[in-house]
Amino acid sequence: MTTATVNSIHGGDLHQASREFGFPLDQWMDLSTGIAPWAWPIADIPSHIWHRLPAEQCPLERAAADFYGCDNAAILALPGSQFAIRSLPYLYNLCRVALPARGYFEHEKAWREAGHCCVNYHDTALNHLDREVRTGNVDIVLVVNPNNPTTAVLDRERLLEWADILKxxxxxxxxxxxxxxVDETMSLSRSCPRPGLIVLRSLGKFFGLAGLRVGFLLSDEKVKFWLKKRMGPWAVSGPAQFLGVLALQDAQWHRQQRERIKEVAIMQHSLISSVLEGLNKPEEMRVAKGPLFISVFIASDKAATIFRGLARRGIWLRRFDYPDSQQGCLRFGLVKNIDQRRRLQLGLEDIVGEWL
Ligand SMILES: Cc1ncc(COP(=O)(O)O)c(C=O)c1O
Structure with a gap:
């Protein structure tokens, strides 16, 4: 396993995009995040909810337990899963933590800042990590499943076995x-609570409610109690709790959202693959379909050219550079409608045309 420097910018910063490329803020097509382009439609919030301090989080946690298929006792509502990401490193004595070399960098940042020894693994070479777990060379393993931006999905049975060994x-x-x-098949949520296993969930991506700041910890009683105490009272606002319950209970909207996400992801994967295939030999490029984004792994210089070419056309992507590799990654969030699809297609075709 290796250690690597991590990328340190987030998607969705159109101010940065405008500063760099001069497009007015409201004319960007923002594909730089993995947030669903269709948000759960916000309901009216009764005025008493604004007026009072937030009540106990029970209704929100019950709704989440139903949605994630876990025991009610396993769940703690949070002001975004980011709160757990920043806090969990302080629950453990300094130890060896395995984190994805390509993955959501906030995890590694938090563990490093807390002083732990971080080692990276590649989700394309899991046998090595498997050995490290079995031989006791790592104490904590962090997995982003499905991974962002690699799109890798790790098998449930393997993960449960690791949790037992690490425990x-x-x-x-x-x-x-x-x-x-989008697809719960490989989820470990329904196995919670289970000693040695912590799962994080978020209303930010599939529900398109990143601004609401609601996430969940699924864990055994000890971890849950520790985080609850650290969080203190009223951490999840009353309006966020109210909307979170309704969003989690809206089964018809969940069905519609899953269908359209799957449909657009397939379409966009095929669009990007077919346009970019003119530029690259298949062995030099990989276009991977994630749940809410398409990731293109390609030589860093080509990634930079495509990124800048699309930005000059007002299309903002997320670009990842990896210091340990010549290959970079471009992550395309899903398009919202046919107009956005056309704009993306024309932009990509233009760039490929200029290149050839
Ligand atoms: C993989 C992953 N986990 C967690 C988060 C944080 O989500 P939340 O909005 O629940 O804090 C993000 C945000 O981009 C993410 O990409």
């Missing part, structure tokens, strides 16, 4: 399932 040595497995809502 025996006082460690644990942490699984960030921020992107699991």
């Amino acid at each position: 025996q040595r006082g460690g644990c497995l942490i699984v960030d399932e921020a992107f699991m809502d």
Whole structure:
């Protein structure tokens, strides 16, 4: 396993995009995040909810337990899963933590800042990590499942086995399932609570409610109690709790959202693959379909040219550069409608045309 420097910018910063490329803020097509382009439609919030301090989080946690298929006792509502990401490193004595070399960088940042020894693994070479877990060379393993931006999905049975092994040595497995809502097949949420296993969920991606700041910790009683105490009272606002319950209970909207996400992801994967295939030999490029984004792994210089070419046309992507590789990644969030699809297609075709 290697250690690597991490990328340190987030998607969705159109101010940065405008500063760099001069397009007015309201004319960007923002494909730089993995947030669904269709948000759950916000309901009216009764005025008493604004007026009072937030009540206990029970209704929100019950709705989440139903949605994630876990025991009610396993769940704690949070002001975004980011709160757990920043806090969990302080629950453990300094130890060895395995984190994805390509993955949501906030995890590694938090563990490093807390002083832990971070080692990276590649989700294309899991046998090595498997050995490290079995030989006790790592105490904590962090998995983003499905991973952002690699799109890798790790198998449930393997992860549960790791959780059991790590638990025996006082460690644990942490699984960030921020992107699991589109297809729950590999989710570990329904296995919670289970000692040695911590799962994080978010209303930011599938529900398109990143601004609401609601996420969940799924864990055993000890971890849940520790985080609850650290969080203190009223951390999740009353309006966020009210809307969160309604969003989690809206089964018809969940069905519609899953269908359109799957349909657009397939279409966009095929569009990007077919346009970019003119530029690259198949072995030099990989176009991967994630739950809420398409990731293109390609030589860093080509990634930079496509990124800048699309930005000059007002299309903002997320670009990842990896210091340990010549290959970079471009992540395309899903388009919202046919007009956006056309704009993306024309932009990509223009760039390929200029190149050839
Ligand atoms: C993989 C992953 N986990 C967690 C988060 C944080 O989500 P939240 O909005 O629940 O804090 C993000 C945000 O981009 C993410 O990409």
